[in-house]
Amino acid sequence: MSDPKNPREEVEEVEGQDEDVEAQEIEEIDASGDTAKASSIADQLMQNPDVLSAIQTKLAGMMDSRAMMRSLPKSVRRRVKALKKLQYSMVKLESKFYEEVHQLECKYADLYAPILEQRREIVLGDVEPTDEMCEWPSDTEDEEDEDLAEETEKLRIEAGDGEDLIGVQGFWLTAFKNVELLASMIQEHDEPILEHLTNVKVDFSAEPMGFTLEFHFSPNEYFSDAVLTKSYEMKCEPDEEDPFSFEGPEIIACQGCTINWKKGKNATVRIIKKKQKHQKSGTTRTVTKQEQQDSFFNFFTPPEAEMEEEDEMDEETEALLQADYEIGHFIRERIIPRAVLYFTGEACDDDDFGEGDDDYEDEDDEDDEDFDPANPNNANKQECKQQ
Numbered sequence: 001m002s003d004p005k006n007p008r009e010e011v012e013e014v015e016g017q018d019e020d021v022e023a024q025e026i027e028e029i030d031a032s033g034d035t036a037k038a039s040s041i042a043d044q045l046m047q048n049p050d051v052l053s054a055i056q057t058k059l060a061g062m063m064d065s066r067a068m069m070r071s072l073p074k075s076v077r078r079r080v081k082a083l084k085k086l087q088y089s090m091v092k093l094e095s096k097f098y099e100e101v102h103q104l105e106c107k108y109a110d111l112y113a114p115i116l117e118q119r120r121e122i123v124l125g126d127v128e129p130t131d132e133m134c135e136w137p138s139d140t141e142d143e144e145d146e147d148l149a150e151e152t153e154k155l156r157i158e159a160g161d162g163e164d165l166i167g168v169q170g171f172w173l174t175a176f177k178n179v180e181l182l183a184s185m186i187q188e189h190d191e192p193i194l195e196h197l198t199n200v201k202v203d204f205s206a207e208p209m210g211f212t213l214e215f216h217f218s219p220n221e222y223f224s225d226a227v228l229t230k231s232y233e234m235k236c237e238p239d240e241e242d243p244f245s246f247e248g249p250e251i252i253a254c255q256g257c258t259i260n261w262k263k264g265k266n267a268t269v270r271i272i273k274k275k276q277k278h279q280k281s282g283t284t285r286t287v288t289k290q291e292q293q294d295s296f297f298n299f300f301t302p303p304e305a306e307m308e309e310e311d312e313m314d315e316e317t318e319a320l321l322q323a324d325y326e327i328g329h330f331i332r333e334r335i336i337p338r339a340v341l342y343f344t345g346e347a348c349d350d351d352d353f354g355e356g357d358d359d360y361e362d363e364d365d366e367d368d369e370d371f372d373p374a375n376p377n378n379a380n381k382q383e384c385k386q387q
Helices: 007-015 017-031 035-047 049-071 074-124 143-158 171-177 188-194 296-300 315-335 339-344 346-352
Strands: 197-205 210-217 227-235 250-255 269-277 284-292
Touching: 074 197, 171 188, 171 197, 171 339, 188 296, 197 315, 210 315, 227 296, 227 315, 250 315, 315 339, 339 346
Parallel strands: none
Antiparallel strands: 197 210, 210 227, 227 250, 269 284
16 A cells, blocks of 8 residues: 655646746755754745635646546647647737837837927926916816915915925925825935925836936935936746746846945934943943934845746745836836826825725715725725825
8 A cells, every 4th residue: 555645745746837936945954954044034925825825726726627628538738739839829929919018118108299398498487387287177177176276375475485496396395295106105304305306207228128217306415316227127038838828028136326325314224322331340332223214215225036938936026126116117117107196196186096896885875974085995995195
């Protein structure tokens, strides 16, 4: 009688070659003596219900699909293979499609440039818009609101408020803080620095495929750099081992920049002072050390992501890299082209009614007066918030 298989052998048999590679990587970690790292990663995975659910779903799907294929007649399995080969041809065409889309983005970036430059000049106060440029419908059609706005403006003029203002003060800081994704990154000690942010631009690269975010700052007391950059490199090719997982361009590397902080102004660290007493002499001394702290400017120090082709990215780095890319992608796709609408909060209203929102007003609801906007069951604002 043969020995029963242990659970790990059963999982390896179901998962196939990819899971054999993962098991080999774990053995290599143990063999190198880096058991602490392996244990840490395992603990994080076990504590993350989303990761566990994804693994269980993947295993169940693989077992179901393979069982289904085995249940098919041989002639049908042969035809399914032909269909998969056709599907692979579709995937290759799709990758070409995304490559051409990126080329189109590069082309239109040049066309957008003069308009974005005009925006920069108005925001900074380098140019005062003409009456013709300001001909835009009022944001309200309520005559009472318009009268109130005019009266408020008269009072401000009489008080001398706003006469010396140049451009649109705090334009980018306000736009960032109106986006929940970015507001969560901005700490109180970051705000005085971000008040010096004068422009945010994107520079597309055709070869290699990617883009660079440029954050322009006016001279300030915090760092000597005029521009801080964050670059992303992407690939648009299906994975040879899992081609059907292709869903478009994916990030393969990102690179931040060195910030030349002025003495004592580094927002990403805090200074901790600690007194030490000499055991023999009894004298004391004060020791200072730096400790990492939360800051928007940690965005310019991304996780190490660039890899050789044969290397595998660990789960933690992959998650950090994905979150970092989502932020960069949101700034590129939404914030930069629609900055004024995030400054006013209008874009946030649009984002609140995205795909998948199925909340409808109930005309018979008698509890409207008790509506609590702080209750997550009553509001679903994922990307933006109003100030």
